[in-house]
Amino acid sequence: MASPPPPPSTIRRNPPRRARPPPTPLASAKPKPSPLSRLLDDEAAASQEERLKVFLRIRPLPDQERDRRSRLMAPKDHRRKPKPAAAGGVCLVVTGPNSVALTVPQSKLTDSKRGRTDVFDGFSGVFSPDSSQLDIFNHVMNPLVDDFLGGKSGLLVAMGPTGSGKTHTIFGSPRNPGILPLALRQIFNAANESKVGKQPARSFSLSMFEILSEGKGERILDLLSDAAECVLQQSTIKGLQEVAITDFVDAESLVSRGMMKRSTAATNANSKSRHVSLRSQCIITIRAVHKSIDVESEHLPSSAVLTIADLAGAERERRTGNQGSRLLESNFINNTSMVFGHCLRSLLEHQKNQKKPLEMHFKNSMLTRYLRDYLEGRKKMTLVLNVKPGDDDYLDTTFLLRQASPYMKIKYTSLEDSSDLVSQKRSNASLICQENKKKRKVHKPEGIVVERKEKVDMDDITKVSDRDNKAQLKFLNSELQRVSRSGKIMTSIAKVLWTVLKQYKHKLLDSENAAENMKELIRDKDIQIMELKKELEVLNSCCSCKNFPIVGDTPRAQDDAMSSGEAVQSLVSQSNKPDPSYAAADNVHQFAAEAEEFTCHGPKSFPSHCDLKGESANCETLAISLIDEQELSSRDFKTEKSCSLGASGPMIDSESGNTKAGLQVVHKELDSSGNFAEETSSHSIRKPACSHSDNPSDKGLTGHHKMPCLRIERVGQSPQFSSCNKESTTEQSKEESEELSTTAVDDIAEVMHPDSVSSSQQVKSDTEDVSSSQSLQGMVASQKKAEELDTEFEICEPAPAVIESLVNHGCRGRPERTCPAKASNHVKVSEAEEAAHTFASRPFNTKKTTRRRLQPAASMMLKEFCGAGMEDIDTRREDRSNKSYSGKSDVLIELLKKGRTVPSAGRARA
Numbered sequence: 046m047a048s049p050p051p052p053p054s055t056i057r058r059n060p061p062r063r064a065r066p067p068p069t070p071l072a073s074a075k076p077k078p079s080p081l082s083r084l085l086d087d088e089a090a091a092s093q094e095e096r097l098k099v100f101l102r103i104r105p106l107p108d109q110e111r112d113r114r115s116r117l118m119a120p121k122d123h124r125r126k127p128k129p130a131a132a133g134g135v136c137l138v139v140t141g142p143n144s145v146a147l148t149v150p151q152s153k154l155t156d157s158k159r160g161r162t163d164v165f166d167g168f169s170g171v172f173s174p175d176s177s178q179l180d181i182f183n184h185v186m187n188p189l190v191d192d193f194l195g196g197k198s199g200l201l202v203a204m205g206p207t208g209s210g211k212t213h214t215i216f217g218s219p220r221n222p223g224i225l226p227l228a229l230r231q232i233f234n235a236a237n238e239s240k241v242g243k244q245p246a247r248s249f250s251l252s253m254f255e256i257l258s259e260g261k262g263e264r265i266l267d268l269l270s271d272a273a274e275c276v277l278q279q280s281t282i283k284g285l286q287e288v289a290i291t292d293f294v295d296a297e298s299l300v301s302r303g304m305m306k307r308s309t310a311a312t313n314a315n316s317k318s319r320h321v322s323l324r325s326q327c328i329i330t331i332r333a334v335h336k337s338i339d340v341e342s343e344h345l346p347s348s349a350v351l352t353i354a355d356l357a358g359a360e361r362e363r364r365t366g367n368q369g370s371r372l373l374e375s376n377f378i379n380n381t382s383m384v385f386g387h388c389l390r391s392l393l394e395h396q397k398n399q400k401k402p403l404e405m406h407f408k409n410s411m412l413t414r415y416l417r418d419y420l421e422g423r424k425k426m427t428l429v430l431n432v433k434p435g436d437d438d439y440l441d442t443t444f445l446l447r448q449a450s451p452y453m454k455i456k457y458t459s460l461e462d463s464s465d466l467v468s469q470k471r472s473n474a475s476l477i478c479q480e481n482k483k484k485r486k487v488h489k490p491e492g493i494v495v496e497r498k499e500k501v502d503m504d505d506i507t508k509v510s511d512r513d514n515k516a517q518l519k520f521l522n523s524e525l526q527r528v529s530r531s532g533k534i535m536t537s538i539a540k541v542l543w544t545v546l547k548q549y550k551h552k553l554l555d556s557e558n559a560a561e562n563m564k565e566l567i568r569d570k571d572i573q574i575m576e577l578k579k580e581l582e583v584l585n586s587c588c589s590c591k592n593f594p595i596v597g598d599t600p601r602a603q604d605d606a607m608s609s610g611e612a613v614q615s616l617v618s619q620s621n622k623p624d625p626s627y628a629a630a631d632n633v634h635q636f637a638a639e640a641e642e643f644t645c646h647g648p649k650s651f652p653s654h655c656d657l658k659g660e661s662a663n664c665e666t667l668a669i670s671l672i673d674e675q676e677l678s679s680r681d682f683k684t685e686k687s688c689s690l691g692a693s694g695p696m697i698d699s700e701s702g703n704t705k706a707g708l709q710v711v712h713k714e715l716d717s718s719g720n721f722a723e724e725t726s727s728h729s730i731r732k733p734a735c736s737h738s739d740n741p742s743d744k745g746l747t748g749h750h751k752m753p754c755l756r757i758e759r760v761g762q763s764p765q766f767s768s769c770n771k772e773s774t775t776e777q778s779k780e781e782s783e784e785l786s787t788t789a790v791d792d793i794a795e796v797m798h799p800d801s802v803s804s805s806q807q808v809k810s811d812t813e814d815v816s817s818s819q820s821l822q823g824m825v826a827s828q829k830k831a832e833e834l835d836t837e838f839e840i841c842e843p844a845p846a847v848i849e850s851l852v853n854h855g856c857r858g859r860p861e862r863t864c865p866a867k868a869s870n871h872v873k874v875s876e877a878e879e880a881a882h883t884f885a886s887r888p889f890n891t892k893k894t895t896r897r898r899l900q901p902a903a904s905m906m907l908k909e910f911c912g913a914g915m916e917d918i919d920t921r922r923e924d925r926s927n928k929s930y931s932g933k934s935d936v937l938i939e940l941l942k943k944g945r946t947v948p949s950a951g952r953a954r955a
């Protein structure tokens with residue numbers, strides 16, 4: 046029979062890949078630590094060991110409080126399960142061998158819904174409230190004791206708020222001894238063992254003192270003796286007794302004695318908890334001196350000091366309610382703990398950054414000065430932080446934890462040999478010697494052995510003291526250098542300050558001198574100003590005195606001038622009045638004085654005028670001298686030529702610019718003032734009166750020939766003029782006046798331009814007043830010529846023609862017809878007429894004046910205008926009316942009459 050064929054099978058050429066299983070590490074393939082990593086680990090471990098050890102011990106809550114809280118918590122709140130932290134009113138719980146968690150209690154929370162817990166880690170060890178004293182000793186103190194017995198110094202500091210169990214941790218109680226008794230026991234046990242084991246012999250001594258506040262200072266109190274106070278010198282306490290201890294019992298009894306002496310005080314905080322607070326920093330030192338049995342050994346004896354410090358608990362003043370000395374005590378305690386913390390923080394910062402200097406905070410308290418070597422990292426130190434876990438102590442606890450947790454980073458990189466510590470503490474060797482002496486007395490029978498021991502001790506002490514001296518010498522040298530450097534700096538600063546002060550002093554003196562000089566200058570200037578004022582007053586008085594006499598000699602020159610016409614008109618109008626004429630004359634004189642004041646007050650006019658030299662001055666002088674002579678002959682009055690020169694004022698200044706300015710000023714014043722403007726408007730006559738002189742060459746005379754123009758008008762206003770009307774016939778004869786006038790004309794003609802002279806001569810031949818008007822006409826012509834150079838007046842005709850026109854009065858009476866180019870003068874003529882009219886209409890002043898010097902001149906003018914006298918005016922007028930050329934005075938009178946009829950026309954034009 047045949048068998049069935051096998052089923053077809055498919056062979057897959059590319060079977061699916063399976064993912065490789067991940068390589069599993071073999072147990073045998075564990076990497077061995079490299080030598081480098083091992084070295085680093087060892088170093089890390091070593092460094093960890095060399096760090097500052099900080100232990101935390103949490104004390105149990107007091108029994109009463111615990112019971113109370115348990116009673117409060119148990120019955121009521123069944124619905125809500127309390128939080129673990131708040132279960133027993135505890136804010137601090139242990140979270141690990143090296144960490145704790147601090148929870149903010151409900152009462153301290155700002156937001157009750159959001160709790161906050163801080164974890165503090167990195168402690169060398171955390172001891173729960175259930176920890177025993179032995180646990181603390183084994184972990185905290187035993188390493189230190191071992192180091193101590195090995196010859197290394199160490200420090201244990203118990204820190205924490207009041208009532209946190211510091212004293213309990215260090216001293217404990219007879220039933221539950223603290224780390225100090227346990228350490229002493231350990232030490233003596235070890236000593237006994239060493240004797241048995243033939244280890245090097247050691248001697249121990251114990252000292253116990255406290256630093257407490259005294260007022261605002263601190264003091265050290267030896268707790269083992271009744272001696273006087275101890276003194277802290279650098280890190281050594283002078284006078285502190287170190288009691289040698291041979292066994293544990295002696296040591297324990299010494300400690301108990303010291304604790305009894307330790308000052309205590311009950312504060313409010315402690316009274317609540319029935320706890321007696323120790324208000325001082327207590328320090329216990331155990332010194333061990335290692336001695337070689339072989340006396341001849343070269344090895345120096347090594348000694349170590351184990352220091353245990355029970356700091357007074359910091360407390361919050363608000364809570365304790367301390368006052369007075371208690372408050373000072375509290376401040377001292379808080380200050381000490383603060384300084385202690387600053388020192389450690391500074392050490393940490395210095396270790397982090399070597400550039401940062403190590404601050405000298407240790408100087409701020411005795412405790413830190415004594416513990417300087419530890420606080421600067423040269424010797425080992427261990428901290429035990431005692432805290433209370435209750436909610437009420439949250440603030441104290443958190444403050445302490447926050448303050449001390451950074452200290453765990455402090456390293457000990459430059460630990461000193463413990464022998465140095467011995468050398469420092471050997472300053473109290475005298476005490477040990479005393480103890481040895483006592484021992485020697487006690488152990489006399491032993492004889493030679495005791496003496497040998499003593500000898501060895503003394504040798505050690507001398508060697509150690511030599512080292513101390515050297516160290517002190519070094520320190521003193523450095524201090525000396527520092528002091529000398531600072532002294533130099535201070536000296537240089539003082540020198541700089543001194544120089545700066547000197548400079549300021551010099552500047553001050555200079556400024557004072559300058560001020561004095563300025564004062565003197567001001568004084569001088571004041572004096573000068575006063576003198577000038579006086580001169581000015583004198584000059585003003587001169588002006589007021591001398592202008593009128595000067596004016597008195599010129600009416601002849603202005604015979605046909607409008608101003609003279611006005612004067613005559615006013616004079617005539619006043620003289621016609623029977624009795625008040627004299628008063629009217631006074632009034633006129635007053636006006637003249639006012640007007641003259643106005644004219645002469647320009648201070649610049651004096652120098653400019655008085656500086657005139659040459660022909661013009663001579664001419665003026667001649668004219669004035671003529672007047673003066675005339676006056677003197679009549680009234681025996683003396684005139685000063687210099688004053689008469691200056692009396693002309695700014696309006697008659699030879700400088701055309703000044704003239705113009707003066708005129709403008711006058712016109713402004715006229716415009717601005719009322720009656721006074723009307724009164725002074727008569728001065729404007731001066732210009733047209735003098736404007737007809739066309740002599741172009743005689744410029745220098747112009748200023749001075751203006752003066753007669755002024756004089757004419759003033760004479761017309763002066764009282765002397767009116768009085769002259771009455772007296773001229775009796776005092777002076779017509780002949781005399783003619784002679785004087787002729788002489789004046791001759792004299793002036795010599796200095797005048799020939800044209801002007803000739804013109805004046807022409808006038809003389811035509812008029813009956815030629816004798817007086819000749820000279821003045823020439824002067825007027827020359828004056829006007831110069832005046833026209835700068836004024837608006839035109840130079841239109843030669844002098845003779847002008848003089849002719851003057852003689853014919855055409856320019857005065859009808860300027861628009863005979864002299865069209867001088868239309869402006871017409872306005873002033875009208876003003877003059879108006880002023881004259883005003884004068885004539887002014888009320889008479891009955892006041893009499895004594896100034897009568899113008900009488901001769903006035904009489905002369907009257908003669909010029911009126912002939913023999915006022916009485917003949919009418920007759921002469923009639924006579925002259927028949928002539929082809931009527932008298933100038935008549936023409937003027939006519940003009941004035943016209944002005945009376947139309948007074949407002951000129952004013953409106955002005």
Ligand SMILES: Nc1ncnc2c1ncn2[C@@H]1O[C@H](COP(=O)(O)OP(=O)(O)OP(=O)(O)O)[C@@H](O)[C@H]1O
Pocket residue numbers: 103104105174205206207208209210211212213214320321322323324356357358359431
């Ligand atoms: N771990 C602890 N176990 C039991 N009782 C303790 C413990 N710690 C402290 N106490 C008790 O608390 C009280 C106060 O303790 P202690 O005197 O040591 O506080 P303190 O920090 O030294 O206070 P102060 O700084 O004011 O002297 C003592 O009666 C002490 O017996």
